[in-house]
Amino acid sequence: MGRVRQGEGAAGALLRREARAARAHLAVPLVLGIGQVAAGIGQAWLIALLIARLLGIGEAGWNELAAAGALALLSAAIGIAQEKALIAAGEAAKTRLRNAVFARLLATGAGDQRPVGERAALVVDRIEALEGFLTRWLPAAMLAIAGPLLVAAAAFAVDATSGAILLVAGLLVPVAMAVTGIGAAQASRKQFAALDRLSGRFLDRMRGLPTLVLFRRQEAEATSLRVAADELRGRTMRVLRVAFLSSASLEALAAAAIACLAVRHGAVLGLTHPDPAGAIFTLLLVPAFFAPLRAFSQAYHERLAARGAAAELAPLLEDDGAAPGYRLEEVPKKLVVTFQDVTLRYDPARPPALDGLSFRVLPGETLVLAGPSGAGKSSVLRLLMGFRRPDAGRIAFNGQDATLLAPAELRRLTAYVGQRAHLFRGTLRENIALARPEATAAEVEAAAEAARVMDFARGLTKGLDTLVGEGGFGLSGGQAQRVAVARAFLRDAPLVLLDEPTAHLDPGTEAEVLESIRRLCAGRTAIIASHSRLAQRTLGRVLEIEGGRAVGARMAGE
Template sequence: MSKPLPAEAVRARSLLSATAREGRARLSRPILLGLASIACGLAQAWFMSHLLATLLGYGQSGWPDFAAAAALALLAIALGIAQERAQAAAGAAARAGLRRRAFARLLAAGPADHRPAGERAALVVDRVEALDGYFARWLPAAALAAAGPLLIAIVVAFEDPLSGLILFVAGALVPVGMALTGIGAALASRRQFDALQHLSGRFLDRMRGLPQLVLFRRQEAEAQALGAAADELRRRTMKVLRVAFLSGLTLEVIAAAVLGCLAWRHGNMLVGGHPDPQAALFCLLMVPGFFAPLRAFSAAYHERMAAQGAAAALAPLLQEPAAGETGLQLAEIPPSVVVTFEHVSLTYDPARGPALADLSFRVTPGEALVLAGPSGSGKSSVLRLLMGFQRPDAGRLALNGRDATTLRPEELRRLTAYVGQKAHLFRDTIRENIRLARPEATAPEVEAAARAAQVADFAAALPQGLDTLVGEGGFGLSGGQAQRVAIARAFLRNAPLVLLDEPTVHLDPGTEVQVLDSLRRLCAGRTAIIATHSPALRARFNRVLELEQGRAVTSRMAGE
């Protein structure tokens, strides 16, 4: 994979910076707690140096100094625990905000987002999760790595200027060493997340298509392909870990060199020639405290690299204008809609030719237009345009005589009630699955929609009627019953435009007849456009438009 473009890196840094500014209040808490912990460490080292100097025969100290050092040690532990909790809270808040925004963008895009479901899931789960370390550990560690060692070096310089200078120089060398070892870390992390996203997407898509893989005897080949993708992820992950270990080794080498310099500087204390043994002990005791924030900084360094790789994938989704953020809003839903297509053209991929080409028709309130034709003839594309998931490349799409493309896509969806090929039911009661179409609907309105769609007929035989719990995907209901729940949603939505996409394709003839009666009542008095192959459905409505390769071939009334 090629090196990330500078524009991608700029967008990633911009996203991370903007998110950090939004959570500044939460991020400041672990930093302040960390500084307080460092101050406790300084005071504790001062008391400990007095105690050690007394043990070596220099100066006088007693139980009060010991009690003070013990109390400060307990306080430092408490501050450390509070800091970890504050860091976790800051990371969780940042992740929740980013995940909410990413999910909202994916919902706004809807079917217009052509990424596989596995990749979209990896975006809102794995990519956002990878940013936790950046906000929970890296940002506090970076602030404390700048302020903490500086504070310690200044205090040490008051005790011994040369020791303070040594610490200053060592502090300046740490970021240089980490920068040298961190070359290529961001690219390694980006490749690791690309491999993870590829594996996640492939696994989810293959699990969904498992029956087809078994049917065509492709299970062994797919198992090998998944194994190869998993091995690629393992290799990418080990490369990232090698960078993290190398940066940690660089820090330990610098720390050992500083400790050696200070030990040599104050070594004559052991033979009784040091002018201030307590100050010498204090300087030596503060070496671990000086490098503790830098160690946390080094440990979190790979979090920053990983976050840049994850943010580079999230930034295009979160920073580009959402499809629903531009356009006009409706003051109110009109009671009726006239749909007009005038020479509309639409192309998804130039290599595959146009999906719609110079298509024109008009549908008035109380009229139902059946779109017929082979698969790929453009029926679903017409519905996608009317729901705002695509914009025409040419021509004019009008609602009540006004250009529909000036409206926000979400406003187009407010005008429509949609029933697709297979209704998705969530794990909830039948009543709440119907209420999904209009959450503010009252109980009588939901029951009226259920009666209109003949849901009440089969619900009466269930243990709790409309309050019967169904499983995810409609588990517990037949295909025809689930489709009637979808039709009840359309009744409850009570929109002026009804869009039906193969609503009876998976039903047996007996169930299809029952569903057709409900659909006929649903379309009565509304503007309806129906995409179907079903001869029975075509016979129920009086206007049929035949499509072929995106063009209108014939238009006829039923019976002609």
């Protein structure tokens, strides 16, 4: 219960913070909304005069009819301008939020244990829900106070009792919404949780579709997805029921207000009414009075959805990115890496990934970690990049405890090449420059030359300025891997980490990539996790790992 309250408090704090940030953008829509209410009051008065004229009372004519039409057009124009202003405010808010969330996800990196689908939902669905809160709920909540007060004041000017009737009806709106909205926030949070499960499961299963088909699990997974989709459908319908009940209660209050005004002016004052046009005016004010409240009611579910979304986003955004740990004044040129009895356990119910592992790598030395899958090779790289902290033992850089450094500082010390290089849609030059965006064109070209990217780039029509597709579309696996090695060259870090860099290459391409890797590792501290026999024979000292322990060592070529 305490954890739930803490989560709700964090969600509320996030919504208040975002409301303050969006306040400046909402000033214009709020002023336009008040202007639209004022236009509605003026239009109601003119129409009341025209109706009274049709009943043989008063002297309204074509001028009043033309003015009423002009006010109708003005109200429509104000509505359009208000909508455009809200869209602009929403885009600004979404940009700000997405930048913050994406920066936090990048800072967390592989340390974030959530599935890819859930992380994608955070950046897309959660922020879309917050946009509704900022651009629909907040303006509606402000106008739900200012608009009815303005309309009630106009009614008071004609008949104090009519103004009081409208005020009482307005005060009952929050009560009705609170009664119909009990449990709605919880239903909204459950809906988002169901959406998370469905999004994450669907994306993960799509990525693993060939494996599912291979093991004939496609029907079982389709059934699981259907169950998750049915759960989401049910929870969505519960949230919609709340929205419909809220709208129904508001319509009932509007009908009651019209009935009370009709009784007041028809049955009580009757034929001796001192101001028939004023009576018609107060009746016509009811739609103008309830229009802001109706918008408020329609936006109520936006607040509920935003609170559920904020509960998911708050833990991520509350972290300001200032991870504990020391900062480096400068990156050392040489690095000695020492593991001393390091233990790492991902799950208490399973054996440790690393169990008392010890080794040392000197500057200019390359250590190849060999062993079966699951032996702990990739866990060593995770620890060195700061994505995990050891449960026991000591990791030292140049004799100093590396775990005292902030994770971001650990990553400043390293250049990493994984199994499959991910290239983004852009030129080869832009993809290489990701490693160090401030690098000069000459430095990028030097890195491409060192990694032998220029061997194939020279044959392209635009060289390094040739456009490649998302995921490296247009390049072979070996060419994409050379681009990844070029990134490592450009980064020029003292520690080079490679995880199965040639796992998916044919023997000829593997030899070419290993030659680039050998040049990359020269003069640097390098640790390579690899099953490749060629890498183990040619790159450096080999450390055999099994069950998270070092079981043997040998020199390259042995």
